[in-house]
Amino acid sequence: MSSLIRDIHLAPQGHDKINWVREHMPVLNYLNEDLSATKPFAGKKVVVSVHLEAKTAYLALVMKNAGAEVVVTGSNPLSTQDDVAAALVDSGLNVYAWYNCTAEEYDHFLNKALDSKPDIIIDDGGDLVALLHGERSDLAKNIMGGCEETTTGVLRLKALAAEGRLKFPMMAVNDAYCKYLFDNRYGTGQSVWDGIMRTTNLTVTGKTVVVAGYGWCGKGVSMRAKGLGANVVIAEVNPIKAAEAVFDGFRVMPMIEAAKIGDIFITVTGCSNVINRQHFTVMKAGAILANAGHFDVEVNKVDLAQIAVSTRQARKNIEEFVMEDGRKLYLLAEGRLVNLAAGDGHPAEIMDLSFAMQVIAALHILQHHQELTNQVHQVSEEFDFKVASLKLKAMGFSIDTLTKEQEAYLAQA
Known part of the structure; x- marks a missing residue:
């Protein structure tokens, strides 16, 4: 071989x-x-x-x-x-x-x-x-x-x-406890923000960060966002995890509501089609989309490309999508794991x-x-x-x- x-x-x-x-x-x-x-x-x-x-x-x-x-x-x-x-x-x-x-x-x-x-x-x-x-x-x-x-x-x-x-x-x-308690929480929490910050060269403090999924990875990403000075919003489908997020001091709301106020979106659910056409249409100009789930299906790239009137590479690992009304949305690392595709993991x-x-x-x-x-x-x-x-x-x-x-x-x- x-x-x-x-x-x-x-x-x-x-x-x-x-x-x-x-x-x-x-x-x-x-x-x-x-x-x-x-x-x-x-x-x-x-x-x-x-x-x-x-x-x-x-x-x-x-x-x-x-x-x-x-x-x-x-x-x-x-x-x-x-x-x-x-x-x-x-x-x-x-x-x-x-x-x-x-x-x-x-x-x-x-x-x-x-x-x-x-x-x-x-x-x-x-x-x-x-x-x-x-x-x-x-x-x-x-x-x-x-x-x-x-x-x-x-x-x-x-x-x-x-x-x-x-x-x-x-x-x-x-x-295993020694995997998910540390890797999923502290590892993902740090490496996701490493990837986002080195890619965008933008501040996190003062921004509204929307985290989709409040499992161990979502907890880590949210904790680090809070530490960086962000206002954190959680989108969840599990009522127990959503309640936990509230008790941890975060706002919880459906993604369609969070989509209207978010500056940075991070999906970490392991599911598909978490952010899609209905969310893209109400997002603020300049919203940044990143994924930390294993597959590039959490942010619906097909929907994003279909509703965009133009696209371009704005910077390495940042793709710009211009909407019909002129709003620009930015997808990091092709919607793949931002901490590895745009960082060192x-x-x-x-x-x-x-x-x-x-x-x-x-x-x-x-x-x-x-x-x-x-x-x-x-x-x-x-x-x-x-x-x-x-x-x-x-x-x-x-x-x-x-x-x-x-x-x-x-x-x-």
């Missing part, structure tokens, strides 16, 4: 990025040291389809050092960093990805990665799993299992499992937790796949505690432990 990347000469720059994040991922460093000595994945093939930037590259290198033959591809056409891809190839991995690939190229890359006939997959959004249950179903029988990184992917997995069609066990890494210290959990979950698949049913499996509390304990130790913190008397008291219940 030969890699498909943009330019191998970009490798030195990619190595610099990987080395930088390595310095800030102590839990993954611990696992790397431990697994490099024992090499439990020796003789196994692992395909990684995660946003291909520096933190993902280090995850792939840890799996390689643990003995696996690792093949890497992206999970989004705009989130691959070509220098990082080159660095992985330079490190002896097979990579199929480049920035701004077409839909056809993206599908080709996924299929090339699966041509390696993997034993374990690490997926982000469910595209690998979808292929393994469709045109590449012939490979499913050889899959020990896999791990899923994000909410959208877990939802797709649960739909397959509910229909009795899931062909191998999958670990819902996204649902989550901070290294946050992905340290998520990717450490990926390694531990993959190891669990390796050791226990014969016992696992073809269902979506939750990550055990033991794994969460291990990752959290290692993180605390790396940050220089220690905590109390229960005495035997306290354990006995709690056990009385």
Whole structure:
């Protein structure tokens, strides 16, 4: 197998990025040291389809050092960093990805990665799993299992499992405490605003920010917007989450009302058609639209293009849509994940937790796949505690432990 990347000469720059994040991922460093000595994945093939930037590259290198033959591809056409891809190839991995690939190229890359006939997959959004249950179903029988990184992917997995069609066990890494409490909240919260601010070079303070979805990602985005001085409005369909947003100090209203007052809109729902024609027609001139959900379907790009009288590239990663009445609306990063398509993704210290959990979950698949049913499996509390304990130790913190008397008291219940 030969890699498909943009330019191998970009490798030195990619190595610099990987080395930088390595310095800030102590839990993954611990696992790397431990697994490099024992090499439990020796003789196994692992395909990684995660946003291909520096933190993902280090995850792939840890799996390689643990003995696996690792093949890497992206999970989004705009989130691959070509220098990082080159660095992985330079490190002896097979990579199929480049920035701004077409839909056809993206599908080709996924299929090339699966041509390696993997034993374990690490997926982000469910595209690998979808292929393994469709045109590449012939490979499913050889899959020990896999791990899923994000909410959208877990939802797709649960739909397959509910229909009795899931062909191998999958670990819902996204649902682990050490993933969603940190990655989805603090990671998304910071990286979304990193992407928006570096792309627009505009202030956030004083603006009205409309956040669609108040799950863990929405909570993080809203918290950071509030910290930046924005007036935050939440649009939700879940009454419990909407009530929580009110108790957290935010205004809550239907999107059609929020559309009239918002300056910046951020979708983070995992659903489709969240902002569409009816909302575009009432938006203020200059409104900025961004998406932080996995797929580019939350802001309806088809509707936006249809009602615009002209479009142009206003700035890198900013597309201008001029309405019939002269209003200009701006879409960031083609409606794809703004934090990755227009930024570097989550901070290294946050992905340290998520990717450490990926390694531990993959190891669990390796050791226990014969016992696992073809269902979506939750990550055990033991794994969460291990990752959290290692993180605390790396940050220089220690905590109390229960005495035997306290354990006995709690056990009385």
